[in-house]
Amino acid sequence: MKTFKEISPYAIENNPFGMIGKDWMLITAQNGKDMNTMTASWGGVGIMWNKPVAFIFVRPTRHTFQFLEAQTALSLNFLPEAYRAQLQYCGSVSGRDENKILKCGFHVCMDESAPYFEESDTVFICKKHYAQMLTGESFMDPAMDKACYGDLNYHKMYIVEIEKVLKK
Numbered sequence: 001m002k003t004f005k006e007i008s009p010y011a012i013e014n015n016p017f018g019m020i021g022k023d024w025m026l027i028t029a030q031n032g033k034d035m036n037t038m039t040a041s042w043g044g045v046g047i048m049w050n051k052p053v054a055f056i057f058v059r060p061t062r063h064t065f066q067f068l069e070a071q072t073a074l075s076l077n078f079l080p081e082a083y084r085a086q087l088q089y090c091g092s093v094s095g096r097d098e099n100k101i102l103k104c105g106f107h108v109c110m111d112e113s114a115p116y117f118e119e120s121d122t123v124f125i126c127k128k129h130y131a132q133m134l135t136g137e138s139f140m141d142p143a144m145d146k147a148c149y150g151d152l153n154y155h156k157m158y159i160v161e162i163e164k165v166l167k168k
């Protein structure tokens, strides 16, 4: 197993559209003795408040949501293509029902307060700075609101500082 090296966010060579939208990421957080992870493919990276940040969007119905609400630390894990089945599983089963981390056989590493997975190729260690629910009235086009949130299960947006990038 290769070891991680810390790199600057500016040294990331992969395309962020591909990393998030096509390869997907695992949002992982811990609260006390409990830990959970879920697959996400909506979000982005950029600069906010002069800091490198990621934007993630999590519905309150996700088990992961309560971990994000309780803690400021989290990690975004980008795994190689060989783990596609595990990513699919972590995006279709809830941590309320199964211990997904155990079932996937992921090895948990700790970076101060944020857990991450040894199986990852790239890890963002993040700190939550800002959180806000999306609302229907904020959409310019009501059709878009209806198409994405007809069930009113709006995402909550988190703007998280990328404090550390770990790369194999």
Ligand SMILES: Cc1cc2nc3c(=O)[nH]c(=O)nc-3n(C[C@H](O)[C@H](O)[C@H](O)COP(=O)(O)O)c2cc1C
Binding pocket: 024, 036, 037, 038, 039, 040, 041, 042, 043, 057, 058, 059, 061, 062, 063, 064, 065, 087, 088, 090, 091, 092, 093, 094, 095, 096, 155
């Ligand atoms: C490819 C993929 C991408 C997903 N992206 C998101 C996302 O960005 N935000 C979200 O709230 N749920 C997303 N989901 C759904 C959650 O991963 C899924 O509901 C998961 O089972 C939640 O797990 P949890 O209840 O343990 O938190 C995605 C699922 C898949 C398969």
